[in-house]
Amino acid sequence: MRAALTLRSLVGMIALVTVLVGTGWAQSKAIHTQKTKDAVITLKSESGRWSPGPNSFVIELTTPAGQPLDAGKVSLSTSMSMPGMAPMIAGATVTSDKTPGRYLGSISFPDAGARQVTVNWDGPGGKGSARFSVPVR
Numbered sequence: 001m002r003a004a005l006t007l008r009s010l011v012g013m014i015a016l017v018t019v020l021v022g023t024g025w026a027q028s029k030a031i032h033t034q035k036t037k038d039a040v041i042t043l044k045s046e047s048g049r050w051s052p053g054p055n056s057f058v059i060e061l062t063t064p065a066g067q068p069l070d071a072g073k074v075s076l077s078t079s080m081s082m083p084g085m086a087p088m089i090a091g092a093t094v095t096s097d098k099t100p101g102r103y104l105g106s107i108s109f110p111d112a113g114a115r116q117v118t119v120n121w122d123g124p125g126g127k128g129s130a131r132f133s134v135p136v137r
């Protein structure tokens, strides 16, 4: 009986780890965390940074208390100011994940350098915006 229970909990743990690896761990290093009055926004990716070329990443939105934020439609855009030329603008493709407050994004950068990032959201959990800087390196 005891052995059976142990085996069962072991199987359960393996299943849980498999799910975590499949959904979370592959995008687990934080690129940037930004707190606003209403939300905490975390950008994550496998490498923990943005690099020139295509990037896939995760946006997580929570309330200041750490509950998933029902953020509805989320968008992310970036701007880089370059001397003597118009700012370089790049927008991300953002889709909602099955997990509340979790979004999957992809974005491509032609070069390295600091980006001014704007994240907007508009959903049942509220509407808001955050701005911060992220290096592309």
Ligand SMILES: [Cu+2]
Residues within 6 Å of the ligand: 080, 082, 088, 111, 112, 113
């Ligand atoms: Cu540039």
